Amino acid sequence: MPFSETIAVNVVLGITGGIAAYKTPDLVRRLREGGAEVQIVMTASAEEFVTGTALQAVSGRPIRSNLWDKEAEAAMSHIELARWADVVLIAPATAEVMARIVSGAAPDLLTTICLATEAPIALAPAMNHVMWNNPATQANRELLEERGIQILGPGVGSQACGETGAGRMLDPETIAAAVLSLTGSRGEGLLKGLKLVVTAGPTHEPIDPVRYITNHSSGKMGFAMASAAAAQGANVILVSGPVRLADPPGVEVVQVESAKEMYAATHKFIGDADIFIATAAVADYRPVTVADQKIKKKSATMNLELERCPDILASVTSLESPPFTVGFAAETERVIEYARGKLQKKNLDMIVANRVGSDCGFNRDDNAATVLWNNGEKTFPIASKACLARDLIELTAERFYAVRGSGTQPRLTIISNSD
Numbered sequence: 001m002p003f004s005e006t007i008a009v010n011v012v013l014g015i016t017g018g019i020a021a022y023k024t025p026d027l028v029r030r031l032r033e034g035g036a037e038v039q040i041v042m043t044a045s046a047e048e049f050v051t052g053t054a055l056q057a058v059s060g061r062p063i064r065s066n067l068w069d070k071e072a073e074a075a076m077s078h079i080e081l082a083r084w085a086d087v088v089l090i091a092p093a094t095a096e097v098m099a100r101i102v103s104g105a106a107p108d109l110l111t112t113i114c115l116a117t118e119a120p121i122a123l124a125p126a127m128n129h130v131m132w133n134n135p136a137t138q139a140n141r142e143l144l145e146e147r148g149i150q151i152l153g154p155g156v157g158s159q160a161c162g163e164t165g166a167g168r169m170l171d172p173e174t175i176a177a178a179v180l181s182l183t184g185s186r187g188e189g190l191l192k193g194l195k196l197v198v199t200a201g202p203t204h205e206p207i208d209p210v211r212y213i214t215n216h217s218s219g220k221m222g223f224a225m226a227s228a229a230a231a232q233g234a235n236v237i238l239v240s241g242p243v244r245l246a247d248p249p250g251v252e253v254v255q256v257e258s259a260k261e262m263y264a265a266t267h268k269f270i271g272d273a274d275i276f277i278a279t280a281a282v283a284d285y286r287p288v289t290v291a292d293q294k295i296k297k298k299s300a301t302m303n304l305e306l307e308r309c310p311d312i313l314a315s316v317t318s319l320e321s322p323p324f325t326v327g328f329a330a331e332t333e334r335v336i337e338y339a340r341g342k343l344q345k346k347n348l349d350m351i352v353a354n355r356v357g358s359d360c361g362f363n364r365d366d367n368a369a370t371v372l373w374n375n376g377e378k379t380f381p382i383a384s385k386a387c388l389a390r391d392l393i394e395l396t397a398e399r400f401y402a403v404r405g406s407g408t409q410p411r412l413t414i415i416s417n418s419d
């Protein structure tokens with residue numbers, strides 16, 4: 001399997017007139033960190049909410065807004081822009097732009113590009129919750145989805161108008177990860193036809209009905225790994241502990257709470273998996289007994305008896321025919337030494353060693369890592385988790401084929417209904 005340099009992804013980012021437009025400089029930054037070239041196209045009303053000057057600075061390209069701008073059209077016409085795009089993203093997308101795209105109306109540059117492009121289109125709606133729930137908007141959403149347009153969100157929460165409900169634009173990090181994974185079909189397809197199981201996030205080990213033991217994992221690294229694998233054409237099952245992240249598009253997410261549930265869910269799907277990536281921060285210990293009722297304060301101190309949780313990673317490599325297995329090692333000291341110990345002890349194909357602490361690893365948007373395998377290692381400097389995950393997935397594919405041979409057949413059995 002050939003391994004080429006990463007191809008830059010071209011994103012046309014359409015910005016329409018909603019208050020969430022103020023988040024778009026951050027969105028542009030995250031797309032660029034993920035390896036995208038971003039060409040911004042603003043509608044006239046978007047200019048009421050965010051300045052072209054800021055967006056030009058962060059995107060590094062002149063802003064386009066006018067279909068009738070002769071100079072800009074001479075440099076790259078709207079048809080060339082529509083062809084240049086690997087993906088067209090509209091964020092925020094107002095109810096009006098959704099209606100225009102449904103109807104095929106193209107009175108401005110952005111809607112003209114939507115009509116003229118063959119690239120995937122994604123919309124991140126942002127509007128008042130009553131507007132979002134209006135039957136007209138919902139009918140438009142359904143039609144757009146039927147036509148293969150990705151609708152990202154919206155999220156639920158407090159809104160700029162002071163009300164609460166569905167209509168908040170998803171956060172820039174989630175939108176960027178989703179859009180970059182949409183462009184995977186244009187990537188090298190390094191994992192095409194393979195089945196991956198990825199674990200992510202923390203686990204909650206109950207003490208009583210109101211308390212549990214957990215850690216600082218946000219799930220961001222594991223979700224980024226799952227997105228990056230899906231972008232390389234893999235069939236991905238993401239077994240996730242309790243996190244506050246949107247499901248990555250194209251990934252089947254299985255939600256669990258405890259280490260015991262994560263163990264069961266992993267083993268439900270691992271049988272025909274080609275690759276297992278254990279990014280989750282699974283609890284090592286859990287309370288021996290879980291109280292039925294809330295434990296009351298009685299004495300000044302209290303002892304909690306703990307027992308070992310099942311080691312999911314070690315149980316997978318102990319299978320008779322294990323998948324190619326990638327562990328993570330979260331360490332606060334002697335990172336490489338401890339990680340190499342885990343590589344050998346748990347009989348892994350690869351381990352991703354990362355330092356964790358109050359200022360690195362957990363619950364952040366960036367990370368750095370050193371990957372170890374039997375006869376080698378590779379260090380990745382600090383980068384966004386989306387970028388790092390893309391590099392880690394490329395290395396995983398490279399090592400998978402090196403170990404299993406380039407003629408490896410996927411273990412996934414495809415059952416055909418036809419005779």
Ligand code: PMT
Binds near residue numbers: 217281
């Ligand atoms: O979620 P984020 O906020 O983005 O943070 C990312 C991360 C720091 C959690 C991630 O990059 C990471 O390092 N994940 C592994 C965390 C961990 O539990 O490391 P460990 O060294 O304790 O465990 C070693 C390996 O064994 C891990 O692959 C872990 O998933 C696995 N394990 C551990 C215990 C257990 N009972 N079962 C397991 O499968």
